[in-house]
Amino acid sequence: MRKKIIEFRNVSFRYGDEGPWVLKNCSFEIYDNEWVAIIGHNGSGKSTIAKLLNGLLFPQEGEIIINGEVVNEESIWNIRKDVGMVFQNPDNQFVGATVQDDVAFGMENRGVPREEMQKRIVETLAAVGMQDYRLTEPHRLSGGQKQRVAIASVLAIAPKVLILDEATAMLDPSGRQEIMQTVASIQGREELSLITITHDLQEVAQADRVIVMNSGEIWKEQVPREIFSQKESLREIGLDVPFVAILADELKRAGVAISIEPLNHEELLEDLWTLHSRT
Amino acid sequence: MDITFENVTYIYQQNTPFAHKAINDLSFQIKSGSFVAIIGHTGSGKSTLIQHLNGLAIPTEGKVSIGGYHLTKEEKPKDMKELRSKVGVVFQYPEHQLFEETVAKDIAFGPQNFGVSEAEIKTRIKEITPAVGLDETLLERSPFDLSGGQMRRVAIAGVLAVKPDVLVLDEPTAGLDPRGQKEIMDMFYKLHQEQELTTILVTHSMEDALKYADHVLILNKGTKYMEGSPEEVFSQKEALQRVQLDVPEMVQFLNEFQEKFGTAITFKKQSIKELAEAIQQQIKGAEST
Numbered sequence: 052m053r054k055k056i057i058e059f060r061n062v063s064f065r066y067g068d069e070g071p072w073v074l075k076n077c078s079f080e081i082y083d084n085e086w087v088a089i090i091g092h093n094g095s096g097k098s099t100i101a102k103l104l105n106g107l108l109f110p111q112e113g114e115i116i117i118n119g120e121v122v123n124e125e126s127i128w129n130i131r132k133d134v135g136m137v138f139q140n141p142d143n144q145f146v147g148a149t150v151q152d153d154v155a156f157g158m159e160n161r162g163v164p165r166e167e168m169q170k171r172i173v174e175t176l177a178a179v180g181m182q183d184y185r186l187t188e189p190h191r192l193s194g195g196q197k198q199r200v201a202i203a204s205v206l207a208i209a210p211k212v213l214i215l216d217e218a219t220a221m222l223d224p225s226g227r228q229e230i231m232q233t234v235a236s237i238q239g240r241e242e243l244s245l246i247t248i249t250h251d252l253q254e255v256a257q258a259d260r261v262i263v264m265n266s267g268e269i270w271k272e273q274v275p276r277e278i279f280s281q282k283e284s285l286r287e288i289g290l291d292v293p294f295v296a297i298l299a300d301e302l303k304r305a306g307v308a309i310s311i312e313p314l315n316h317e318e319l320l321e322d323l324w325t326l327h328s329r330t
Numbered sequence: 331m332d333i334t335f336e337n338v339t340y341i342y343q344q345n346t347p348f349a350h351k352a353i354n355d356l357s358f359q360i361k362s363g364s365f366v367a368i369i370g371h372t373g374s375g376k377s378t379l380i381q382h383l384n385g386l387a388i389p390t391e392g393k394v395s396i397g398g399y400h401l402t403k404e405e406k407p408k409d410m411k412e413l414r415s416k417v418g419v420v421f422q423y424p425e426h427q428l429f430e431e432t433v434a435k436d437i438a439f440g441p442q443n444f445g446v447s448e449a450e451i452k453t454r455i456k457e458i459t460p461a462v463g464l465d466e467t468l469l470e471r472s473p474f475d476l477s478g479g480q481m482r483r484v485a486i487a488g489v490l491a492v493k494p495d496v497l498v499l500d501e502p503t504a505g506l507d508p509r510g511q512k513e514i515m516d517m518f519y520k521l522h523q524e525q526e527l528t529t530i531l532v533t534h535s536m537e538d539a540l541k542y543a544d545h546v547l548i549l550n551k552g553t554k555y556m557e558g559s560p561e562e563v564f565s566q567k568e569a570l571q572r573v574q575l576d577v578p579e580m581v582q583f584l585n586e587f588q589e590k591f592g593t594a595i596t597f598k599k600q601s602i603k604e605l606a607e608a609i610q611q612q613i614k615g616a617e618s619t
Contacts, residue, residue, distance in 0.1 A: 091507075092507040092508075092509060092510075093477065093478055093479055093506060093507045093510055094477055094478075139505060140423075191348075191350075193372040193373045193377075195372035195373075196372060196373065217505065220504060220505055221501075221504055221505075222372065222534070228576075250507055250508055289507055289508065289509035289510075290507070290508055290509070291508030291509075294579040294580065294583070294602070295583075297602050298583070298602050298605065298606060301602050301603050301605070301606035302606045302609060302610065304603075304606065305603075305606045305607050305609075305610040306610060307606070307609065307610050307613060316582070316583050316586050317586075320586055320587065320590050323587075323590075323591075323609065323613065324590055324591070326613060327591065327613050
């Protein structure tokens with residue numbers, strides 16, 4: 052049976068006692084080794100979920116359970132060892148004087164032996180394509196490079212859950228792709244649940260499951276293919292529909308008998324090829 | 331204002347062990363009134379280039395001309411402030427620069443520093459507020475009570491209130507959701523046309539470059555790698571991939587289509603609807619043979 056890593060039970064949250072509810076009665080579960088994408092417009096509550104997951108915020112109502120433990124002010128120190136988090140702005144998460152110091156920082160706090168640290172520094176920096184920058188000072192890196200180091204730093208502590216909170220938003224397209232491939236390969240290799248909070252539709256398409264947030268509530272919880280078939284409602288809640296889904300629709304409108312809801316180019320081309328060779 | 335870079339080189343921390351050449355022998359021209367997209371891998375020199383446009387950086391070698399203002403190692407414009415009132419720069423995450431008590435005061439800060447009269451500033455705020463999609467009732471609120479998208483609009487209004495001729499946008503949609511991104515880009519495009527601005531957009535989004543720009547400049551390692559209309563530049567997939575850049579998704583799809591079907595559909599900035607019709611023709615074409 053799949054193991055539950057994260058559980059939200061009727062969680063509600065607001066800033067202050069008078070503020071509007073940012074999250075309203077949210078319940079969901081995330082299993083080990085699963086990739087879940089959380090999407091939603093700005094202010095939909097998705098980043099609040101991330102902050103609740105590692106105790107930067109605590110809910111006013113409901114319960115959050117991570118790896119069997121209820122998140123509260125006592126348990127959070129233990130839980131943070133299992134939850135690695137990378138935020139959008141890398142300038143706010145750099146602590147080391149050099150790139151390798153930064154990657155080492157999290158490991159030092161967890162008492163990882165020196166030899167193991169050296170090995171992991173090399174591995175994780177190579178995984179994010181920053182192996183040539185071990186001794187570089189952070190302020191000499193570009194934004195994208197800093198973010199890759201931030202991801203390496205988190206991967207180095209081998210968490211059970213890796214949360215990327217719009218962590219690729221500031222990278223260029225190939226940098227973004229590189230990071231997603233890196234993360235996917237690490238997730239495939241190790242027991243790692245992955246939560247990507249994103250606007251990037253390619254990242255959503257790669258996920259096992261998608262949670263769509265709208266105005267603080269869970270709007271949909273489905274596999275990507277089901278989500279992408281609901282083009283009109285996605286647009287209504289301020290989200291974008293992928294190119295391939297729009298093209299499939301236009302093809303149908305032009306009289307081409309597309310038989311699937313394609314998630315990527317290959318699937319659509321394959322379907323077109325079948326139609327083509329049938330004639 | 332026409333903008334010209336002539337053999338510009340810029341070295342950070344020159345004559346120190348940390349010397350780093352961010353721009354290397356870069357030459358290009360931007361015609362007044364055009365909408366130019368500047369694209370490049372992280373570290374390609376985009377941000378350094380931008381800093382030359384309003385004199386935050388002075389070329390180590392070569393010459394930058396913005397209209398009648400010239401920047402060289404030897405010669406700086408006497409009135410740098412005047413140049414800066416002509417070139418408005420919207421930096422990345424401009425909402426981080428908000429600081430005033432009210433939205434109106436924050437928008438007024440720029441023009442005040444350039445000596446614009448209070449009466450004129452009031453008129454400008456009246457004009458700009460709706461143009462950036464802000465409600466007038468927000469003017470007396472603290473900018474820090476607003477949503478991220480609204481804060482960004484306030485910061486942009488502050489740049490526009492100076493009435494620049496050249497508008498430089500450094501990844502203006504980063505961090506916004508898809509709807510916010512489209513709204514902000516459509517807003518800039520409208521301003522570009524209505525106020526006949528020269529607009530320079532630094533972006534990672536090939537889709538935005540394709541949609542809004544009439545000229546594209548690709549940077550690599552601090553120098554010009556490619557230049558041309560979006561159709562010309564984005565048709566060259568291999569050349570772009572050599573510098574770790576992608577092509578717009580439609581071009582990518584057309585390439586894959588050609589590989590699979592052996593017949594090409596030419597990329598000419600067509601709509602997705604037009605593309606669907608072209609594919610339908612190709613499949614039907616096979617039917618009749």
